[in-house]
Amino acid sequence: MPDPSTPDADRTLRVQLDIQLDRQPVRGHLRTETGAEETFVGWLGFVDALQRLRRQQDPNRAGERGKPPTRFG
Numbered sequence: 001m002p003d004p005s006t007p008d009a010d011r012t013l014r015v016q017l018d019i020q021l022d023r024q025p026v027r028g029h030l031r032t033e034t035g036a037e038e039t040f041v042g043w044l045g046f047v048d049a050l051q052r053l054r055r056q057q058d059p060n061r062a063g064e065r066g067k068p069p070t071r072f073g
Contacts, residue, residue: 011054011058013050013053013054013057014033015030015031015050015053016030016031016032017030018031019046025041025042025043025045026041026042026043026046027039027040027041027042027045028040029049030046030049030050030053032053032056032057034057036053036056036057038050038052038053
């Protein structure tokens with residue numbers, strides 16, 4: 001559970017979700033209000049896509065865009 005005192009606690013990432021639930025594994029893509037888009041395959045891919053979009057939208061993490069996503073944090 002996120003700590004409400006952290007700077008990211010009040011940030012909201014709005015995305016449009018297009019998902020193909022009849023495929024195994026599920027697949028689809030996410031699009032932000034600014035037009036950034038990420039595709040995903042599987043539920044873990046979905047979470048990774050959300051994390052990538054979050055990093056792209058967060059001005060405090062601008063230097064992390066080229067870094068690979070971390071799995072634990």
